[in-house]
């Protein structure tokens with residue numbers, strides 16, 4: 231609904247709307263295929279019963295796999311939602327919460343969050359509650375850090391492919407710039423020292439002042455944890471460049487289903503002289519993914535830099551976490567037995583769903599980057615494109631959205647330099663819906679390869695000019711009458 235209103239406003243020329251330059255500035259990234267796919271899904275959302283021919287949303291990194299565990303806890307702990315004290319007194323805390331507006335946050339919540347963050351890192355990192363700044367999600371945390379660390383026109387180096395929302399979160403209102411650190415499929419899209427140096431030099435050539443490096447660990451969209459050696463290299467790079475910071479967005483920390491997740495803070499703590507760099511390394515976190523609560527808008531900046539904590543706390547006035555949300559989550563995260571069981575079971579379910587997707591794709595001859603975290607896989611569909619180009623990627627993406635009925639995110643929307651990669655989400659749907667999605671994709675792949683085979687056979691008896699004409703190949707799949715209708719509308 232929101233996106234329809236925005237879309238209607240976007241159709242009017244900016245000057246007629248009498249808006250500011252910022253409001254009309256397209257660095258927001260709204261016209262990226264990442265967001266356009268969501269709009270298409272909203273027009274015709276799949277439902278197993280009421281709309282079985284609709285578009286299946288596989289472009290949204292939501293975690294709906296463990297809601298039952300949270301609901302079960304809520305059933306057993308009615309005081310938390312009822313805004314009452316636990317135990318015999320059961321006194322109402324409604325009035326206190328209604329008036330509470332301190333931007334330092336509820337101490338009970340910050341303590342519980344600090345412990346939860348530590349638990350996800352096997353207690354190898356201790357989080358000091360007074361170094362936490364609460365924000366309305368990681369979106370707000372990342373933007374606040376940009377406001378704290380970069381002036382307009384300053385740049386952050388970010389490994390590609392990266393989360394498409396960063397264009398909005400880091401650049402739009404702050405005026406900061408992103409310089410991509412180009413990673414390659416040849417080495418599993420790992421961040422190399424050469425790629426970092428190259429990005430740094432490019433920024434200098436563009437006369438941009440580099441203020442830092444931002445990584446997402448585990449990575450969105452790759453679904454991989456950053457290997458310890460790579461983290462050591464990145465922290466070393468930052469330590470050696472005195473004027474720059476490292477932001478480590480660890481929003482997917484709790485989704486890592488192997489034991490390999492290492493926080494940037496662990497690497498800093500292991501340095502011979504951690505104080506050289508410790509006040510330049512900042513962690514971003516949120517409960518949107520690990521607890522599956524993006525609607526609650528709970529995020530955090532963790533920093534040992536007193537200046538950053540102080541400035542970000544003042545900035546958090548623009549995006550506070552409501553006091554009743556803090557109250558509820560202080561009780562939930564404070565329940566150590568619950569969080570222990572939840573973290574383990576949530577990971578188990580993520581892995582199970584991940585394996586369902588990877589195995590299904592493998593059976594149809596589609597490969598993925600090997601992954602061990604996240605709510606998505608990074609899928610190589612290059613062989614299904616008519617040409618290994620971004621035009622070919624866009625063409626395939628449109629077919630998958632409009633004809634196959636799956637909204638996946640093309641790699642180009644994540645600034646991937648190699649065409650043919652797509653991010654496919656698996657945790658925002660039931661196992662049955664994922665089966666339907668796999669079945670649709672299987673029919674598409676089969677019909678595509680039949681057409682390719684027929685075209686190749688025809689080409690064998692045609693003059694050479696026809697062989698090089700990819701337009702001879704038709705993508706023939708028609709899933710449902712409504713798919714054809716939708717296509718006709720465009």
Ligand SMILES: Cc1ncc(COP(=O)(O)O)c(C=O)c1O
Pocket residue numbers: 291366367368369370393395446450479481516517518524528529
């Ligand atoms: C890497 C990354 N950072 C930040 C966000 C924003 O999260 P939040 O819902 O907490 O604002 C997302 C959401 O998908 C993300 O993937």
